[in-house]
Amino acid sequence: MRIPRPAALRRLLISVFGSLFWRTFMLIALLIAISLGVWFQSFRIFEREPRAQQIAMQVVSVVKLTRAALLYSDPSRRRFLLLDLVQNEGIKVYPREKEDEYREPHTNPYLTQLVQQEIRNRLGADAVIATAVNDIPGVWVSFQIEGDDYWVAISPDRFEHVPGLQWLWWSMAALVLSVLGAAFITSRVNQPLKRLADTARAISAGDDPKSLPEGGGTEVAQANHSFNQMVRDLKQLEADRAVMLAGISHDLRTPLTRLRLETEMSPVDEQTRELMVADIEQMDAIIGQFLDYARPSGEMLEDVDLTELVRDTAPVYSAHDDIDLTLKLAPEAIARCNRMETQRILDNLIENARRYGKTPGTNRAEITVSTFLQGNEVVLCVADRGAGVPTDQLALLTRPFYRLESARSEAKGAGLGMSIVNRILQRSGGRLLLENRTPPETGLLVSACYARV
Numbered sequence: 145m146r147i148p149r150p151a152a153l154r155r156l157l158i159s160v161f162g163s164l165f166w167r168t169f170m171l172i173a174l175l176i177a178i179s180l181g182v183w184f185q186s187f188r189i190f191e192r193e194p195r196a197q198q199i200a201m202q203v204v205s206v207v208k209l210t211r212a213a214l215l216y217s218d219p220s221r222r223r224f225l226l227l228d229l230v231q232n233e234g235i236k237v238y239p240r241e242k243e244d245e246y247r248e249p250h251t252n253p254y255l256t257q258l259v260q261q262e263i264r265n266r267l268g269a270d271a272v273i274a275t276a277v278n279d280i281p282g283v284w285v286s287f288q289i290e291g292d293d294y295w296v297a298i299s300p301d302r303f304e305h306v307p308g309l310q311w312l313w314w315s316m317a318a319l320v321l322s323v324l325g326a327a328f329i330t331s332r333v334n335q336p337l338k339r340l341a342d343t344a345r346a347i348s349a350g351d352d353p354k355s356l357p358e359g360g361g362t363e364v365a366q367a368n369h370s371f372n373q374m375v376r377d378l379k380q381l382e383a384d385r386a387v388m389l390a391g392i393s394h395d396l397r398t399p400l401t402r403l404r405l406e407t408e409m410s411p412v413d414e415q416t417r418e419l420m421v422a423d424i425e426q427m428d429a430i431i432g433q434f435l436d437y438a439r440p441s442g443e444m445l446e447d448v449d450l451t452e453l454v455r456d457t458a459p460v461y462s463a464h465d466d467i468d469l470t471l472k473l474a475p476e477a478i479a480r481c482n483r484m485e486t487q488r489i490l491d492n493l494i495e496n497a498r499r500y501g502k503t504p505g506t507n508r509a510e511i512t513v514s515t516f517l518q519g520n521e522v523v524l525c526v527a528d529r530g531a532g533v534p535t536d537q538l539a540l541l542t543r544p545f546y547r548l549e550s551a552r553s554e555a556k557g558a559g560l561g562m563s564i565v566n567r568i569l570q571r572s573g574g575r576l577l578l579e580n581r582t583p584p585e586t587g588l589l590v591s592a593c594y595a596r597v
Contacts (some may be wrong), residue, residue, distance in 0.1 A: 168334065169277065173420045177319060184315050200262030203285060205237060207267060210296050212288050234299035238277075238466060240286055242294035243296075336364045340371060389463040393431045400428055445572060447597050448486055450477040450515045455471050457487070458513070461494050464505060469494075472514035479522040481572045486524075486592075489568055492561045492588050493526040501528025503589060521574075529587040534582040535593035541578055542566040565592065 167234050189452065210229065215249040229235040251261065260273050263285065272286040285297040339356060346353040354373070356368035405418045451473045462469045479486075490513075497511045510529040515522070533541065540546050566576045568594055577591040 161443075169327055169330040171449060172330060173323050174323040176326060180246070180319050180322070182576070194263055194551070199259045200219045200266065201284065203259075205265050206208055206265045207216040207235075207285050207296050209288060210235060211294075213292075217290055224239045234512075235298040236282075238295040238297065240293035240295050244277055246272065246278075246284060247276040249273060249275045272420055294578065302476050320475050320569055332486050336360065340367065347378075376594060396431050397428065400424055400431070445480050445482055448481050448483045450479055450486070450522060450594075451475070453483070453490065454488060454513050454515060454524070457490055457494075461498070461511075466502070467494075467498055470510070470511060470512045472516075474515045474517060477515040477517060477522045477524075479524075479574075480595040480597055481514045481574065482568075482593050485568045485572070489565050489592055490524065490526075491590070496590075497526055497528040497530075497588070498560050501530035504531055504586070517596065518593075520596050524592040524594070526590065527581065527587060527589045529581075529585070532586050533578075533588055535580065538578045538580075542576065562590075569593075 213225055213229075216239070229237070263273060264271050267285070268285065272284075274284040275281065277284045277295055277297070280297070281299055284295050284296070287294055287296060343356055346437045355372045358365050358369045358372065362402050404421065404424050406419060407424065410417070412420075454471060454473060458471060459467060461467055478557075494511060494513070498509045501511070504511045512527045514524070514525045514527075517523075541562045542565075544560055546563075562576075562578075572594060574592060574594045577593060579589050579591075581587045581589055
């Protein structure tokens with residue numbers, strides 16, 4: 145079933161940005177960005193008035209010097225003075241006419257309201273400030289000389305590189321460096337935690353990863369030391385349990401063999417003898433389950449054709465009177481697993497379906513064994529047509545020693561069958577799926593999923 149695009153996008157975002165690294169990094173980066181933003185805004189607010197005074201002083205100085213130069217210069221040299229102002233200072237002086245059309249600075253970046261106010265405070269409230277006169281751009285300021293009105297036009301280049309605007313670029317550079325530093329610090333802080341999570345995941349999958357380094361910071365060293373000690377304790381507990389179960393199972397089989405011999409030789413009727421032998425065989429089967437469950441991991445993985453394995457096994461079970469076996473096999477289903485352990489899985493699943501999956505109203509088990517390819521997995525599926533299992537109890541079937549008496553009336557084993565299957569699959573890197581058939585069909589559908597070759 146295809147996942148809807150919004151759900152797939154949500155899962156992608158969670159997988160990418162849901163990690164502790166990204167959450168910590170984004171939090172630190174956000175705090176840095178907010179801090180720089182507050183700092184920059186504060187700088188702008190506190191720098192606005194000095195900058196306005198600086199621009200106003202430049203304009204006022206130009207106007208006053210131009211006016212003084214024109215007022216006190218020799219009239220015969222005034223023409224050369226005006227030419228020198230244009231060539232060297234970019235300052236032009238024009239007579240102000242009544243017909244002049246000028247544009248007031250509403251949105252000019254340097255002639256702000258504060259700058260205009262400072263200029264009028266120094267030149268007088270009647271001073272006219274414009275950004276263009278008769279469609280000629282510039283910084284235009286009016287002044288008077290002996291009752292005559294003039295315009296002084298100043299090039300805007302004088303104000304475009306005012307100190308203070310360059311702080312914006314320095315702020316951006318500081319922000320980028322801060323974000324890179326935050327990413328580095330976050331990765332250093334989260335690396336030990338990621339290593340711990342990866343090791344725990346590997347142990348839960350049945351692998352034997354290397355011990356965590358116990359150096360570095362005090363808290364990290366203590367956590368890794370405690371984790372390594374816990375892993376050693378778990379390994380020792382697992383080894384002790386395996387030895388105990390194997391020892392008990394071996395010790396029990398010796399008296400069982402003697403009981404079997406004495407039963408065969410005892411002077412009882414045939415029916416009683418058969419019942420006693422059946423009980424002894426059941427006990428021996430339970431001991432065999434203990435041995436399988438306690439068996440240590442370490443079997444070598446190989447390429448196994450599950451289809452061929454099922455074909456070789458089918459005749460053994462087809463010979464039973466209480467089994468109707470149906471095969472639905474792929475032409476080839478090669479999986480990465482251990483052949484002997486996979487054979488044990490197949491035997492357990494078929495035997496489980498034979499005992500507990502009989503078709504209601506009959507004394508026969510209709511079992512379907514199938515192999516097929518699904519994505520990157522090879523699936524070995526065993527299905528029966530029994531009464532099924534309550535949905536809320538499906539997950540309990542893989543627990544050791546759990547027997548579903550309410551759903552499976554003929555439970556006679558130790559309750560280790562599904563536990564053994566699940567344990568073997570975990571060793572091989574596979575997974576076990578348990579589900580009921582889709583109504584109106586009944587029965588349990590057990591799938592052993594392996595990595596595809």
